[in-house]
Amino acid sequence: MQRPDEKKRQKITATAAKLFATRPFHEVRLDDVAAAAQVGKGTLYIYFKSKEDLYRSLIHDGVMQIMEQLSQSITNDLSPGDALEKTIRLMVTFAYAHPYLFELMRAIDSFKGRESLLPARRQLIGxxxxxxxxxxxxxxxxxPHPQLTAVFIPGLIRSAILYGPKDIKEKALADQILRLFRHGLQKETFR
Amino acid sequence: MQRPDEKKRQKITATAAKLFATRPFHEVRLDDVAAAAQVGKGTLYIYFKSKEDLYRSLIHDGVMQIMEQLSQSITNDLSPGDALEKTIRLMVTFAYAHPYLFELMRAIDSFKGRESLLPARRQLIGxxxxxxxxxxxxxxxxxPHPQLTAVFIPGLIRSAILYGPKDIKEKALADQILRLFRHGLQKETFR
DNA sequence: CGGTCAAAACTGACCCGTCAGTATTGTAAA
DNA sequence: TTTACAATACTGACGGGTCAGTTTTGACCG
Incomplete structure (x- = not known):
């Protein structure tokens, strides 16, 4: 007897992520996903309810991964400053390690007009x-607006990854964001 | 009646923008666009080559509009600080005045014809x-990285509009962004 | 071990609704 | 009568989803 194979699920996930990152939702053919994952088309429907469900899973999984890493390494014994720095560095590192996730999020929109903002995302922002x-x-x-600043952080990373100079390095990006948070564009600071 | 009616084109554009902002590309029906714009479906094809062309035009027009406003009001006689402030305020105001554009931009670079959009964006970033x-x-x-900071600005606005608290007001958003650029999260500053 | 079997996983050809795009018709204005 | 276009009918490709048939797996038994 076969149990729904976690390996296979991940193979589908990884393959689909690449395709969905490359083209918009409506241009991704499930036939292509299946072929690329070396899996029958029907198999996709064993692991995922629909095309949309597959897509959502990709993002959900990614966000949950970040969440896990964050909640694991950001403890309350850290000073607020260290916590913020770690948060930003960790997220930037993650963005570089998983180049597809931020591309995917492009189309993270209210499907069906439902305001179903992925709960996972809310959790991360929270x-x-x-x-x-x-x-x-x-x-x-x-x-004055921590909730606003909170959404800024992924927003900064996203825009840098998608539209920034392609040769920008991980450390430079994290430093630039931290710099911004620490003292804006000001020359120097004491803090 | 004349053929190239700019009024009609704009009516289509405005209507389509609403629909495309509401649902993802593949869920927008051109029948609906035509009906909502009180225009025959065939008429759409007088003004736009295809569904994708229509979509692309929406974004292109929007970005060009911002560019125009910017290049008109940001003159070299302004101090750098004033220029930056004006740039940010203008872009935020634009985002609020055209609530659909930033929603549309969700997928700005996801189409086959994405290349044709990049020049407009590049111009804006530039x-x-x-x-x-x-x-x-x-x-x-x-x-250290002006090009990076440049992409940050639309990124900040976008993330605030799309994912920020829905009750945040225009001024608050602009102030928050300016605050960030001026002195980061630091308590106060002299600048 | 080897054989038997049931249950679940897997496959991919096929079905069938859905639209983008086009052609036709009706009509109102000029 | 002609022009322009809304309305509407039409069509054909396309692709998401299905399911009958096939394969794999592991449990149980002799």
Whole structure:
């Protein structure tokens, strides 16, 4: 007897991620996904309810992975400043390690008009927001709108990855974002 | 009646923008666009080569509009600081005035014909980059990667509009972004 | 071990609804 | 009468999803 094979699921996932990252949703053919994953088309429907479900899973899995890493390494014994730095570096590292995820998110939209903003995404934003709030509470910094700043972080990474100079390196990106958060465009700072 | 009616073209454009902003590309029916625009389906094909061409035009027109407004109001007699502030405020205002554009941009680079959109975007980024470089040249601030910072600006606006708290107001968003650029999360500044 | 079998996984040809795009018709204005 | 276009009918490709048939797996038994 075969159990739904986790290996196979991941093979499909990995393959699909590449395709969905390359072209928009409506240009991805499930026949192509199946072929590329060396799997029968029907098999896709064993692991995923529909094309949309497959797509959503890709993003969900990715976001959950980041979440896991974050909640594992951002502990409360860190100073707010260290927590923010770690958060940003970790997310940037992740973006470089999984070049497809941020491309995928391009089309993360309300399918069917439902305002079904992926719960996973909300969770991630919530996590970042907590980091920001903690810093504000402890007077490490001030932020009139932590929730806004929270969405900024993935937004910055996304725009850099998608539209930034292609030769920009991981460290440079993280440094630039941190710089922005620490003292904006100001020459130097003491902090 | 004349053939190339600019009014009609804009009616189609405005209507289509709403629909494309509401649902993903593949869920928009040209029958619906035509009906909503009170225009015959065939008429769409007088003004646009294809569904994709229509979509592309929406974004292209939008980006060009921003560009025009920017290049008109950001003159070299402004101090770098003022230029940056104006740039950001103008873009935020535009985003609020055209709530659909940034939703549309979700998939700006996902089409076969994406290349035709890139020049417009590049132009916009290039413009912002110049503003940033001018500030750096004149010692108003420092920026190791102006090109990166340039893509940050639309990225920040986009993420706020798409994923930020829905009740955030225009001024608050612009202020928050400016704050970030001026002194990051630091409490206060003199600048 | 080897054989038997059931259950589940897998496959891919095929079905069938859906639209993008086109052609036709009706009509109102000029 | 002619022009322009809304309305509407039409069509054909296309691709998501299905399912009858095939293969694989592992449990149980002698």
């Amino acid at each position: 996590f970042i927001e907590q980091v920001l709030r903690r810093g504000a509470d402890q007077q490490s910094w001030t932020d | 413009f912002i980059e110049q503003v940033l470089r001018r500030g750096a040249d004149q010692q108003s601030w420092t920026d």
